[in-house]
Amino acid sequence: MANEVALTAAQIALVDPHKATVKDYIAGAAITKGQLVAMDTDGTIDPADGSDTTYLLNQCKGVALNAGGAGQAISVLEDGECYGFTVSALNAGALLYVHDTAGVMSTAAGTKTFIVGRVTALADKAATKVVRIQINQAQALAT
Numbered sequence: 509m510a511n512e513v514a515l516t517a518a519q520i521a522l523v524d525p526h527k528a529t530v531k532d533y534i535a536g537a538a539i540t541k542g543q544l545v546a547m548d549t550d551g552t553i554d555p556a557d558g559s560d561t562t563y564l565l566n567q568c569k570g571v572a573l574n575a576g577g578a579g580q581a582i583s584v585l586e587d588g589e590c591y592g593f594t595v596s597a598l599n600a601g602a603l604l605y606v607h608d609t610a611g612v613m614s615t616a617a618g619t620k621t622f623i624v625g626r627v628t629a630l631a632d633k634a635a636t637k638v639v640r641i642q643i644n645q646a647q648a649l650a651t
């Protein structure tokens with residue numbers, strides 16, 4: 509689909525674990541490694557959804573670093589750089605959003621606008637581009 513940021517689940521990994529903020533949550537539904545996740549009203553996490561207006565599942569907590577089913581622990585990158593997303597064709601600094609497809613990152617805002625981070629370049633010879641997740645939980649969304 510248009511604007512979706514592709515990922516390779518097997519390559520989802522922290523660029524620098526010492527500079528990342530990772531928190532564990534309990535899954536309320538099946539979650540795939542690399543999906544954007546958001547907190548449900550019951551305190552569990554589900555795939556984030558930019559079109560969900562019943563409760564703010566478009567208010568993303570971060571990127572799932574592992575897969576799991578309902579009731580299992582999921583480690584979530586809330587702040588830091590992440591490998592595994594196909595962003596090499598995007599400009600460094602490009603904003604990334606929660607897509608209307610549950611769990612998917614996008615280059616354009618969904619029904620509800622929630623920025624999850626930016627494309628950034630690493631300090632290597634190739635200036636490899638990765639995703640920089642920076643969740644602003646104070647960002648208010650009107651329903």
